[in-house]
Amino acid sequence: MSNFLLFAFMCICLIILPGPDTAITTKNTLSFGKQGGFQTLFGTCCALCVHTFAVIVGLSAIIVKSAILFSIIKYAGAIYLIYLGIKTLLSIKQDMNSDMSEIKSSKGHSFFLQGFLTNLLNPKVAVFFLTFLPQFLNPAENSWSQFLIMGITYIVLTAIWFILYITLIQRINVFMKKPKTQKFIQGITGAVLVGFAIKLAFEKAAFK
Incomplete structure (x- = not known):
């Protein structure tokens, strides 16, 4: 391939832009600590x-050129x-003082799936x-x-960025874990996910 350094730089610029992957991570x-973040990241990387x-x-060319396939994936x-x-x-209404270990044990298996499906x-x-x-x-x-x-490069750069991102979130977790802050962030994140969904629903394929 040509201009590998330029490719890597452009990948970094695109990866750090906030999107559904960033929102779910x-x-x-914030809700489940590094375990939740890293399992979500693993799911994202597998989807990549x-x-x-x-x-x-x-297959990507077929999906992009097919209005039906593109729409099915888009709306899903x-x-x-x-x-x-x-x-x-809805989780904002839940008791903020509930046992976190109990929540992890009941929902831990879904972190990977959330990251995987959000990206896929x-x-x-x-x-x-x-x-x-x-x-x-x-x-x-x-x-x-x-x-x-190029695919492996993009996946590796994505993993590196989100590892740093998750670590940063953990370092400011004391402030983030305040009940009022948690509720505010959950509200913002929920609204952002719905916003991304609406934007995605109106997305059009580049080729027809």
Whole structure:
């Protein structure tokens, strides 16, 4: 591939932009600590692996060019984000002094799934992989191997950024764990997730 350093720099700029992945990671880290954050991140990275595989074998191109497939994934993602957003807003009514270990044991298994589905059901990620990655292809080299390298690079940079992000949240967790602050953040996060869902619902494919 060509201009690898430029590609890595552009990836970093795109990764740090807030999106559904950031919102769900923030929510789970604030509510359940590093365990929630890292499991969510693992789910996100696994979904990015699927997107990488999809662009290598050409599935992303099929999805983006098919209005039906694009719409199905788009609306499924929007519905899931609305579900998470409403669930977060409703959680504000729960007792803030409830046993956290009990909450973790009952919901811990869903952190990975939340991160995985939030990213996987976002067709904008498929569009990004299909439109951004080819700009750095070297015509003289094998395309699938270049896509693989770029996909792995993006996943690694995503993991590094969110590890730093989760660690930062944990360092200011004393303030964040104040009941009023928790309720405020949960309210904002829930509203943001619903907002992302509405935006996603009106998203159009780059190609038809």
